[in-house]
Amino acid sequence: MSKKLSNPILIALIALIVVLDQFSKYIIKSTMSIGEHIPVLGEFFQITYVENPGMAFGIKISNPYVFMGLSLIAAGVVFYYLYKLRSESWLLQLALIFITAGAIGNLSDRFIYGKVIDFLDFEFIDIVIPAFSFLGINFSGYELYRWPVFNVADMAVSGGMIILISYLIFVGDPLKNAPKNQTISPQASKESGEG
Secondary structure: OOOOOOHHHHHHHHHHHHHHHHHHHHHHHHHOOOOOEEEEEOOOEEEEEEEEOOOHHHOOOOOHHHHHHHHHHHHHHHHHHHHHOOOOOHHHHHHHHHHHHHHHHHHHHHHHHOOEEEEEEEOOOOEEEOOEEEOOEEEOOEEEOOOOOEOHHHHHHHHHHHHHHHHHHHOOOHHHHOOOOOOOOHHHHHHOOOO
């Protein structure tokens, strides 16, 4: 697991995912009407054009400037870790590439359109959690009959997060396991013949 991806490969992979994401959204936006469905595999998989002004899975934040600011901060954090962990294993780099590319793709939509273009529409399983009360607290329940519509950037972020979490569980935290920057004293440097 010690192989690393070179900087040109990192940049090329990010660019490839962003271009694929933006091109697919351009095709959807220029050929379909909002809400239009094209069945691909019956009801299980459809191309459905929706515009998402909120966060992932339609979560809404009322102030778009706050949301864009939070998105920029999140993208900055991902770029920081991509830079900080650039010499780690290719698997960790791949996770960060996917997350970075997905963040760029959806952030581009927010700046260009003010919302994200989604179009991949799957029906996996129905999720129904009935309303209930626990320790005197009433919970309203939850129903999901169709998976939220998503896009290539969402797939990249989700795939990257799955790889990253798996890496952290099975390999460990690279920031915690990394040796601290060691400084060599002038005396040690002379003794080792380096100075």
